[in-house]
Amino acid sequence: MLRRLDHTGFAVKDLEAAIALFRDVLAADVGPIFEDPLQRVRLCFASYDGGRVELIAPLGDDSPVTRVLAQGGGGTYHLCYETDDLDAEVARLRKQRFLPTGPAQPAVAFGGRRVIFLFHQVAKLIELVESTAK
């Protein structure tokens, strides 16, 4: 089952500029920058008492975030949920017409825990992250 909402994904073209905005103007605690060669992104978390925002910039023209920026100009584009059993949750959501956009992969920003993105006609793009490394 889904345990909790982990973060909101926020696509940006310029990560350093977005960090400055969220830290200096929007009063977030901004963590370290990660580079994830599998996901083809650079990212960091902007955290608040009630949640956190994942600031994500493309790592190269073949990044999925490049396409997000080209299509919508960036901003909020996915919600990430934590789950105890990623494979079971994917199977459950698959029956509810959520479509994986690719296989589950380990993510640098989550200490190697696997993540997977799924698309739904109404919910749009969601991400699942497993709660413990397996």
Next chain:
Amino acid sequence: MIDDRLRTILADVLELEPGTISDATAAGEVKSWDSVRHLQLVLAVEGEFDVAFDPEEIPTLTSARAIHDALAARGVL
């Protein structure tokens, strides 16, 4: 020859005239076939034909022929 149900889905999702769609219709040649429409297209095909594609297979379904072949491999065409 392309299946009529598949042609209808391609036309609806990609906003194309059905008569312009052939086996050779492919993502690289159709401007509206972007990454989001691709996911919408695969969802529509799965719903119509009651199949579920593997995650590794979904990015390869980038032409009418490829989708047709994937459906044929599942015995629904």
